[in-house]
Structures are given as C-alpha cells and as structure tokens.
Amino acid sequence: METEKNILPSQLDFYQILAIRGSDFFTEQKKLYKSLEAGVKGEQKVMKYICEYAPPHWTVLQNVWLRDFDRFECDIILLTGNQVYVIEVKNYQGVLVYENGRCFYNTHETSLNPFEQIRTNHLNLKRMCARISPSIDVQATVIFAGDDHEVVMKTPLENVRVVTRNGIRNFILGIVQQENHAIAEHIDHARLLRLFKSCEIDNPYRPAPLSVAEMKHVCPGIYCANCHSFNVQITKFKVICSCGLHESREEAIIRTICDYGVLNYGRPLVRKNLMAFFNGIVSHTYLISICHKYFRVINKGSYTCYVNPGLPYKQINHQFIDVKPRHYYHTNDDLSILGQ
Numbered sequence: 064m065e066t067e068k069n070i071l072p073s074q075l076d077f078y079q080i081l082a083i084r085g086s087d088f089f090t091e092q093k094k095l096y097k098s099l100e101a102g103v104k105g106e107q108k109v110m111k112y113i114c115e116y117a118p119p120h121w122t123v124l125q126n127v128w129l130r131d132f133d134r135f136e137c138d139i140i141l142l143t144g145n146q147v148y149v150i151e152v153k154n155y156q157g158v159l160v161y162e163n164g165r166c167f168y169n170t171h172e173t174s175l176n177p178f179e180q181i182r183t184n185h186l187n188l189k190r191m192c193a194r195i196s197p198s199i200d201v202q203a204t205v206i207f208a209g210d211d212h213e214v215v216m217k218t219p220l221e222n223v224r225v226v227t228r229n230g231i232r233n234f235i236l237g238i239v240q241q242e243n244h245a246i247a248e249h250i251d252h253a254r255l256l257r258l259f260k261s262c263e264i265d266n267p268y269r270p271a272p273l274s275v276a277e278m279k280h281v282c283p284g285i286y287c288a289n290c291h292s293f294n295v296q297i298t299k300f301k302v303i304c305s306c307g308l309h310e311s312r313e314e315a316i317i318r319t320i321c322d323y324g325v326l327n328y329g330r331p332l333v334r335k336n337l338m339a340f341f342n343g344i345v346s347h348t349y350l351i352s353i354c355h356k357y358f359r360v361i362n363k364g365s366y367t368c369y370v371n372p373g374l375p376y377k378q379i380n381h382q383f384i385d386v387k388p389r390h391y392y393h394t395n396d397d398l399s400i401l402g403q
C-alpha cells in the first residue's frame with residue numbers, strides 16, 4: 064500500500080506546540096488543536112483497519128487539499144484495483160441527527176454538515192476522475208469514528224454510505240470482497256495520482272510562521288517530553304522530570320530546536336534566536352556543538368545559521384541516529400522505553 068505525506072508542518076504539528084508552549088494569547092489555537100487532535104484520532108482508527116486489511120496494490124492518500132473549480136479537502140482517498148473511495152472521517156461525541164438535508168447536533172441545528180461536505184467532495188472527485196475515464200466508479204462514505212457518538216438518519220441519504228465506529232472493519236472488508244468479485248475495469252493509479260497532483264494545493268488553513276511579536280507569547284526552554292511540564296531538572300547528561308521521564312539532554316535540546324523550527328518553519332535557524340529560545344539553560348558552546356553535529360550549516364562566520372527541518376522531533380527523530388538513549392521511563396520496579 065502506498066501513502067503520500069506532506070513535508071511542511073501540519074496545522075496539528077503547529078498547534079500542538081502552541082498548546083504546550085503558548086500563553087493565553089493563543090487560546091483560539093489551543094481550542095483548534097483539541098478539535099484537530101480528535102479528528103486525527105478518528106482518522107487513525109480508520110487507517111488502522113485499512114493498514115490491516117489493504118492488499119499491497121491499494122493506494123491511500125490522506126488529508127489531500129485539491130482545487131478543481133472549488134477547493135476541497137478529502138480526509139482519505141482510497142484507490143483499489145477498480146474503484147475510487149472518498150472517505151470523510153468525523154470523531155464526534157453526542158448525538159447527530161440528519162433530516163432532509165439539515166443536521167442537528169445535540170438537538171441544535173448546526174451548519175457543520177458532514178453529509179453536505181462528503182457530497183461535495185464526491186461530486187468534485189467524480190468530475191475529476193471522469194476526465195481520465197467516465198467508467199471510473201467513485202464511492203462516497205462518511206465514517207463516524209467517535210466512541211460515544213450516535214448518528215440518527217431520519218431521512219435517507221442518496222449516494223453516500225454512513226458507517227459508524229462498530230462498522231469500520233466490515234466496511235473495509237467489504238471493499239476487499241467487492242474488489243475480489245468485481246469485473247470492473249482496472250483503474251490506472253499512476254494517471255489518477257498525476258491528476259490529483261496537478262490539482263493539489265497547500266492547506267489554506269496552515270498557520271503562518273510566528274512573527275517576532277507572537278514569539279514573545281511562546282514559553283521558551285525545555286519541557287518534559289512525556290507530561291510537558293517545564294518544571295524539569297537539567298543535569299549534565301539528562302533532563303529529569305518528576306513524572307518519571309529521564310531524557311538525554313542532547314535529545315531534549317534537539318527536540319526543543321525542532322519545536323522552534325516548526326513555529327518558524329521556512330526560515331533558517333539563527334544561533335542567537337535559538338540561544339534566546341533556550342533562555343539561558345544551555346551554554347552557547349554546547350548549543351553550537353549540538354547544532355553543528357545535527358543540523359546542516361547554511362552560512363559560515365558570525366551569521367552562522369542552520370537548515371530548519373520545520374517538522375516536530377517525533378516525526379524526524381530517525382534523522383538523528385547518533386542520539387542515544389531515547390526516552391527512558393523509570394517507575395519503582397520497571398524500566399521501559401517510550402517512543403520506540
């Protein structure tokens with residue numbers, strides 16, 4: 064199964080760091096983070112089943128923004144041997160009632176209508192695929208992945224399948240069976256991917272890198288990688304937190320540089336700004352040695368700066384192969400390794 068990934072920090076990456084480091088100045092972003100986080104958890108639930116049952120020839124695209132007349136985002140586009148599936152994933156709580164095109168969330172009418180959204184995505188994708196071949200079948204599904212969520216369909220919905228959390232596995236297995244028994248024409252993944260690529264746009268809601276003024280509302284320093292507390296003890300080799308996490312100091316510094324890099328993505332890492340971000344808890348000499356060891360130098364001399372990876376440490380930690388050990392979590396009678 065092929066997947067494609069974005070190399071810029073996602074909204075979630077960006078807001079996750081603000082949720083930890085941001086002052087009340089970023090209250091809206093922190094709220095948004097909660098809802099994005101719930102959405103991602105829902106998609107992960109669906110992807111778990113897809114990864115478990117997908118034959119190797121399937122292609123899965125996640126969180127794709129496309130522009131074809133209108134712009135739209137598809138949570139998941141799944142290409143099987145003979146069909147295209149566009150899947151919208153919601154991770155709600157409470158009760159959602161659908162009746163004659165209107166949605167009521169916990170009895171209040173809501174303008175956030177997932178059925179309208181999937182219908183629009185379905186029409187857009189069908190129109191796009193028809194340019195390659197009018198015989199490509201595009202199926203639309205909305206999956207409600209929330210554990211404590213109830214969906215009541217008071218009126219039927221044409222051309223859109225509604226799946227709730229207990230039906231995700233059977234939905235995926237049904238796709239596998241459909242393909243095994245189908246006589247439909249084989250679809251050309253490479254041509255479809257080229258088409259999607261030609262219409263792909265950047266996420267229009269991706270936050271811009273923070274300004275100098277906004278960075279003043281960001282808490283500098285090292286926080287615990289486990290509980291996110293800033294109240295950590297920094298020794299020569301370790302960062303120790305009362306929650307039990309012992310992280311190597313080197314790893315904590317690289318992780319912190321990556322945090323800074325996400326909030327300032329697209330800009331090189333400037334030494335004096337990094338020093339300010341560590342707020343005096345790391346010596347200039349030690350910071351330079353870490354930067355030289357793990358980040359590529361762009362300029363030499365008094366304005367030395369480094370390539371900004373622009374992604375959170377947890378996504379790129381494989382690039383820092385010399386960093387040992389990873390996170391060691393001590394309990395009274397146990398030693399376990401986190402994040403592996």
Ligand SMILES: [Zn+2]
Nearest residue numbers: 287290304306
């Ligand atoms: Zn901790």
